[in-house]
Amino acid sequence: MPTDIMIVEDSPTQAAMLEELLRSHGYETQTAVDGQRALEAARRRPPALIISDVTMPVMNGFQLCLAVKQDPRLCHIPVILLTSLSAPRDLLSALEAGADFHVPKPYHDDHLLRKIAEALAHRSEAGRAGPVKVEPVSVNGVTYRISASREKTLGLLLSTYEVAVGQYQELVQTRDELVALNESLELRVRERTSSLMDEMTERRQAEAALRELNVSLEQRVNDRTAELLAANKELEAFSYSVSHDLRAPLRAMDGFSMALLEDSAGKLDETAQGYLRRIRAGSQRMAELIDDLLNLSRITRAEMRRERVDLTAMAEEIGAEFKVSCPDRQVELVVTRAMVVRADGPMLRVVLNNLLGNAWKYTARCAQARIEVGAQEQDGKRVFFVRDNGAGFDMAYVGKLFGAFQRLHSAQEFEGTGIGLALVQRIIHRHGGCVRAEGAVGQGATFYFTLEEKGD
Amino acid sequence: MNNLKTILLVEDNPDDLALTLRALKNHNVANKIVEAHDGVEALDYLFCTGAHAGRDTRQQPQLILLDLKLPKVDGLEVLRRIRNDQRTRLLPVVILTSSDEEKDIVSGYALGANSFVRKPVDFEQFAVSVRQLGFYWLLINEPPPAIGGLP
Known part of the structure; x- marks a missing residue:
């Protein structure tokens, strides 16, 4: 005949999950939604074990546990409280209520199953314990009346210790993971920093090169501008000189040819006079060419x-x-x-x-x-x-x-x-x-x- | 002859000088012509210094024909000194030059030139220019008082 386990849980989802877990491991279950109903059900059909939540309406887990342990027909049934047991008060309340084990929520399935097996193995002891001496314990000004046997107290403390160790191991693991994560992050930061430094160095070098290029370009522009200005000035001086100095000899050629024609026409034959006229025409044409050249250069320079x-x-x-x-x-x-x-x-x-x-x-x-x-x-x-x-x-x-x-x-x-x-x-x-x-x-x-x- | 109006011809080029003199003579300009072959000579004559020390500064030419490109002191500087001196600042100055550079023309007028004439290469045109200059400045133009026709 399968072992019958009572589940006391007000949350239907958590109750269903627990039922599923226990049935899959060969246990039979009955479920109650609060302590009161659980107590009534247990009196009708005593289970081999009670697993109870703590916080529930009507009658909570501690009250249920106390009631079970004070009932001579039920007191041999081991009770496992599913608690967070995060405060010493909870542990004391569990002891006061006479709980046999407690399993912290959220629980690991294996851990819970192990505790169930353990509780079932010691079932006989729970029944044999009989009336025990009540020990008053004071914590933070509150007096708890602990009636649990030494074994129970030890068991509960061990469970707490186990939970603490489990949590410590989890913490250590988490810390190790954090350290590893931190190291990998640091490594990535170092890599990124170094690549950024490289980039910055490269950029600085590029900027310096650009600045240098700019300066040299500016210098070249300045040099070129100066050269062009000088060339332009030279050209201007040249034009000025052309307009001034080239025309004077032409004027002399033309003027003195004219003087000859006027003063000595009688002494010159037609051919000689023709030559003189050609000299004049040549000088005048040259003067025109000079003027045209000057105009061309002026048009180029004019604003x-x-x-x-x-x-x-x-x-x-x-x-x-x-x-x-x-x-x-x-x-x-x-x-x-x-x-x-x-x-x-x-x-x-x-x-x-x-x-x-x-x-x-x-x-x-x-x-x-x-x-x-x-x-x-x-x-x-x-x-x-x-x-x-x-x-x-x-x-x-x-x-x-x-x-x-x-x-x-x-x-x-x-x-x-x-x-x-x-x-x-x-x-x-x-x-x-x-x-x-x-x-x-x-x-x-x-x-x-x-x-x-x-x-x- | 002292009373006859004088022309100061400032010209360094002997060819231009000869041609100008010839043109003036051909057109019956009988005025006394004083030649200056550079800026210094021109200033010496006007201000009675150097070779012209002792000359009466009240006797000033009726017309100055001034070339621009001159040795020692150039034409524009001569013009500046003429305009900056009480004794000469009203004298008619005609710039007669080969240049037709705009900057020369502008500087010439800015310094107070009365006319700016470019010497043409064609001697006939040149002669006409000289004749017209003489005709206008010596006969038609009324000179400022205290120069030219003073006793």
Whole structure:
């Protein structure tokens, strides 16, 4: 016949777990939800062992235990109290109540089963103990009347000790785990710190290198700026000297040739006079070249001031000036309306003056000269153009067109120094634009240019 | 001849000097022309020092034709001293130079030049310029009192 164990537990979940554990180990169980009912049930059908919770309604575990031990028919039944026993008072209360064992909650299944087996083995002793001497014990000013036998007291103390040892071992294990965890953490911190230090060192080195590079770059920029300033100054001095010193000898050549022509014309034959005229023409042409060179260098150095420029009005003004200076010419000038840009006004006037001047010059032999100034859209940009139906040029030489002092026509054919288009190109480049030309011999030429139009 | 208005021609280049003199003569400018070949000579003449010590400082030229690029003391410095001296500060000064550098023109006017004329290479134009200068400054322009036509 299986051993019958009474479970006294108010929590249905804990009761069910305990029932499950005991039945799986071959015990039979009966369950009561408080001390009162347990006592009644025990009197009806005495179990081999009572396992009781402490905190319960109606009658708690201590009261139940006391009642069992005072009942002569039940006093031989061993009682195991499931307590926390965290305070000495609980232990004393258990002793006072005459509990045989106590098992701390939460319990290990094995521990509980071992205690059950032990309690069942000593069952006979519990019954034989008979009446014992009551010992009053005072703790914290409260007197407990301990009637338990020495064995019971010892057993309870041992259980407490066991619990304490178990808890101590758990604590030791936890501490060891903590130490190990701490060590591994420390190791990781050390590793991370060292890698951070490496990173910081690397970063510091990179920063230092960058600073050094910056300083050297700045130095190079300063040096280069100084060099450029010096070069610019030199260029200015050179231009100044050119404008001053190169012209004086030319003036002497021209002036004294003229003096000879005036004073000694009678002593010179026609050939000699022709030579003198050639000397004068040569010096004057050289003076023009010098002036053009100076203009080119000035345009390169001059400060740009962007403003609103009415290209239409400017082109018409320049056209009108040409018409006044050559009243004999019949030239049809067509200018697109409302071409307004932001650019340096005086510089743009040089551009239009040169492009229109060329168009004017190279249509001199046209019966029906036509010059067109306009704008067209190309790749989202405005492209301006000056088109004529004059002498044109051979596209094979288009590369030479914008070089300073490059000419595609002889001076006899069309006069000029060859500086105009070089000037145009420099000005357009300074505006961030491009200039190009299209043409064919005898079929006119078209010059296209763009301007980087900043702002509005 | 003392009463005739004098022109001070400050020019270091002998060719330019000869051509200017020739142009003045050709256009019948009969005024006395005093030549100075550098800035120091010009200042000596105006302030009656050095080679011109003892000259009467009240006798000042009616017109100064001043080149800019001069040995020793340059033209702009000569102009500065002329304008800073009570005896000469009202004298008409025409800068006659090869340069057409903007900074020279600006400095010239800033220091109180009355005119700035660039010498053309073409002698005919040069002669016309000189004639017009003489015509304007010696005949048309009314000089400030206390210079030129004083007894």
